Amino acid sequence: MPKSDISLILQRFGRQMGLYSQVVIAIALVICMSMAALGYWVNAYIRNVEVESAADASAVYMNIIFEPVLRGVERRGTLPPHVERQLDELLMRHTHETAIETAVIWWQDGTVAYSTDKRLTGRQMSSDQLDAAFGGQVVAELMENLTDHGARRQERLGQPLLEIYVPLSDRDSGVVTAVGEFYQNAAELQAQMNRVAARIWGVVGLTTALMLTLLILTATRARRIVRAQQDELRHRLDISQQLARQNADLRQAAETAKLEAIKVNEDLLTRIGADLHDGPLQLLGLIVLRLSGLASGRAEEDAVARERQKTAELAARTMQELRNLAYGLSIPELDGLTVPETLSLAISRHESQTGTTVSRRLGKLPARLSEPARICLYRIVQESLNNAFRHAGGRDQQVRAETRDGEIELVISDAGPGLQPEGAKAPQNGNGMPGLGLPGLARRLQTLGGRLDASSEPGRGTTITARLPVDAG
Numbered sequence: 046m047p048k049s050d051i052s053l054i055l056q057r058f059g060r061q062m063g064l065y066s067q068v069v070i071a072i073a074l075v076i077c078m079s080m081a082a083l084g085y086w087v088n089a090y091i092r093n094v095e096v097e098s099a100a101d102a103s104a105v106y107m108n109i110i111f112e113p114v115l116r117g118v119e120r121r122g123t124l125p126p127h128v129e130r131q132l133d134e135l136l137m138r139h140t141h142e143t144a145i146e147t148a149v150i151w152w153q154d155g156t157v158a159y160s161t162d163k164r165l166t167g168r169q170m171s172s173d174q175l176d177a178a179f180g181g182q183v184v185a186e187l188m189e190n191l192t193d194h195g196a197r198r199q200e201r202l203g204q205p206l207l208e209i210y211v212p213l214s215d216r217d218s219g220v221v222t223a224v225g226e227f228y229q230n231a232a233e234l235q236a237q238m239n240r241v242a243a244r245i246w247g248v249v250g251l252t253t254a255l256m257l258t259l260l261i262l263t264a265t266r267a268r269r270i271v272r273a274q275q276d277e278l279r280h281r282l283d284i285s286q287q288l289a290r291q292n293a294d295l296r297q298a299a300e301t302a303k304l305e306a307i308k309v310n311e312d313l314l315t316r317i318g319a320d321l322h323d324g325p326l327q328l329l330g331l332i333v334l335r336l337s338g339l340a341s342g343r344a345e346e347d348a349v350a351r352e353r354q355k356t357a358e359l360a361a362r363t364m365q366e367l368r369n370l371a372y373g374l375s376i377p378e379l380d381g382l383t384v385p386e387t388l389s390l391a392i393s394r395h396e397s398q399t400g401t402t403v404s405r406r407l408g409k410l411p412a413r414l415s416e417p418a419r420i421c422l423y424r425i426v427q428e429s430l431n432n433a434f435r436h437a438g439g440r441d442q443q444v445r446a447e448t449r450d451g452e453i454e455l456v457i458s459d460a461g462p463g464l465q466p467e468g469a470k471a472p473q474n475g476n477g478m479p480g481l482g483l484p485g486l487a488r489r490l491q492t493l494g495g496r497l498d499a500s501s502e503p504g505r506g507t508t509i510t511a512r513l514p515v516d517a518g
Contacts (some may be wrong), residue, residue, distance in 0.1 A: 049308050060367075061467060063476045065264065065268050067354060068264070069260065069261065069264045070234055070324060072260055072264075073257055073260060073301055076253060076256050076257060076260065077253060077257075080249050080252065080253040080256075081249075083249065084245055084246055084249035087245055087249075088241075088242045088246070091238075091241055091242075091245065092238050092241075092242070092322055095234065095237065095238055095241070096185050096187050096207065096234075097183075097185060099185070099207060099229070099231075099234055100183050100184075100185030100207070100209045100211075101304075101382075102211065103145075103207075103211070103227060103229060104183045104211040104212075106215075107211050107225050107227060108211065108213065108214075109150075110135055111132070111213055111225055112213065112214075112216060113133065113148070114128060114131055114132055115150075115213065115223065116216060120152050120153065120158075120222045120223060121152055121154070121384050122152075122156065122158070122167075123157075123158055123166055123167050124150070124155075124157070124158050124159045128159075132148075132150075132159055133161070136148055136161060136246050137315065138330075142394070145227050145228065145229050145230075147160070147161050147162060147227070147228040148160070148161050148225065148226070148227050148228075149161075149162075149165065149225070149226040149227075150213070150223055150224070150225050150226075151175060151223060151224045151225075151226065152223055153179065153222060153223070155169045155175070156168070156169050156170070157169070157170065158223070164324050168374070173444070174186065174210050175224060175226075176212060177210070177211050178211065178221075178224040179212065179221055179224055180211035180212075181212050182212070182223075183209070183210065183211055183212065184209070184210040185207060185208065185210075186207075186208040187205070187206075187207050187208075187220065187231055187234075187235075193226070205230075205231040205232055205234075205235045206228045206229065206230065206231055207228070207229040207230075207231040207234060207369050208226070208227075208228055209226070209227045209229060210224055210225075210226050211224065211226075211227065212224055213225050253464060262263075270389075282401075300492075302510040303492040308416070308417060311397045318377055321398070376498070379416070379419055379420060379423060382419065383410075383412045383413065383414075384410045384411055384412065384413075384414050384419065384446075384453070385407050385410050385446075387422055387423050388405075388407060388410075388422060388426055388446055388455075389405070389407070389418045390423070391423045391426035391427050392405055392426060392444055394427070394429070395426075395427065395430040395431070395434070399418065399430075399434045401434060401439035401442060402439075402442070403430060403442040403443070403444055404441070404442065404443045404444070405443070405444045405445075406443075406444070406445045406446075407444075407445075407446050407447075408445075408446065408447030408448070409447055410446060410447065410448055410453065411448060411453070411515050414453075416515060416516070417493060418493055421489050421490060421493060421495075421513065422453070422455060422471075422513065423490070424486055425455060425457070425486050425490075425497070425509070425511050426444060426455070426457060428483060429457035429483075429509045430442060430444075432483070432507075433457070433459035433461065436462075436507075436509075437459040437460065437461020437462065437506065437507070438461065439459070440459060440460045440461055441458075441459060441460035441506070442457075442458075442459050442516070443457070443458045443459070444456070444457050448515065451514060451515055451516075452495075452512045452513060452514055452515065453511075453512070453513045453515060454511075454512050455510070455512075455513070456508060456509070456510050456511075457508070457509045458506060458507065458508040458509070459506045459507055460506045461506050461507060462503065462504060462506075463501040463502050463503045463504055463506055463507055482498065483497065483509070486511075490513060491510060493513060493514070494513070494514045495512050495513035496511075496512055497509070497510070497511050497512075497513060498510045498511075
């Protein structure tokens with residue numbers, strides 16, 4: 046199978062496994078590799094200790110046997126025949142006790158002075174193990190670590206061997222003058238080390254199994270706790286989302302109620318205007334007609350005539366005021382008008398009622414807007430221009446409107462005296478605007494998501510700025 050297919054399969058397998066499985070497998074691998082390394086190290090350490098212990102014991106034993114025999118023997122060439130026979134007898138006698146298969150004695154120059162394998166006697170050979178033994182170190186090699194000639198002996202004998210190099214010192218001077226090389230049957234030693242290794246790996250395996258079991262139990266419990274917390278969080282999230290939807294519905298209902306209140310208020314104003322027109326205005330008109338008729342139809346005294354004439358004029362002015370009031374309250378003409386047409390209607394009505402001139406500059410405006418928003422714009426222009434006429438005499442009245450950053454910006458200004466210092470104590474709303482009409486308009490704008498600001502300085506006039514989102518209402 047190509048490597049790309051194998052990597053693709055591993056990637057798919059990794060995606061299918063959850064985070065829990067990946068973490069558990071990763072920790073399990075770390076535990077297994079750590080325990081395997083620990084077991085290998087402990088086994089190797091104990092193996093070395095046992096080999097060194099066996100070698101030290103054999104070295105002491107061989108020193109006890111060989112040292113008396115070699116005392117006084119010249120340390121060169123081969124051993125005298127009688128010494129060689131004596132060594133053969135000693136080794137034959139202690140073979141069962143020491144399990145020694147072969148023995149070799151080396152002189153300092155690398156000459157084989159004695160060997161149970163008579164073919165090696167007299168030869169000269171060298172090895173690292175021999176040099177280390179002449180340096181005073183007991184060297185032991187087991188099975189696969191044997192020297193070349195030791196490996197050949199092991200292969201010929203067909204059994205595991207322990208190769209030991211023992212430094213043989215002169216009793217008087219303490220100097221290493223010879224080295225004894227022994228090949229000991231290591232079958233029992235190997236069996237013992239195998240038993241120890243089996244115990245070590247058994248303990249390591251049991252410990253690893255316990256650790257993995259504890260890991261799985263802990264991870265499973267943690268997974269259950271996490272899942273329970275996740276379920277709880279999902280439940281709380283569902284509740285939060287439900288509450289958010291309910292809050293959104295309540296906000297929508299509140300906005301709808303505000304818009305409905307605006308509409309009801311406009312309907313109420315329209316009815317009041319109609320009632321004023323159809324009721325008191327008609328009666329006042331009848332009174333004016335009768336007073337005018339009485340004054341012209343009869344000859345009376347001049348004082349009474351003049352009094353009646355004044356009464357007729359007063360009634361006419363009252364009727365005009367009521368007509369203006371009814372005219373301002375009722376605005377059924379807004380139906381179907383665009384935003385520029387709505388603003389123009391408010392300006393034109395003000396000009397016709399007050400006889401003043403209003404400068405207008407209407408920029409780019411949306412053609413369509415919700416009815417509450419259009420009514421709100423109309424009322425702002427109406428109220429602001431009325432205030433400009435009442436407090437500034439209608440001097441330099443200006444209306445500017447345009448769309449900017451998704452909002453309709455409406456600015457009404459005049460060149461009147463502005464707010465006088467003594468007028469600072471007049472009732473004001475939260476934006477610092479005097480009077481009672483503008484605060485109501487400010488609240489209406491806030492309902493639609495807009496805002497109303499007023500700025501005025503003594504002698505520099507007043508500016509009303511309204512901003513209303515295009516999607517208001």
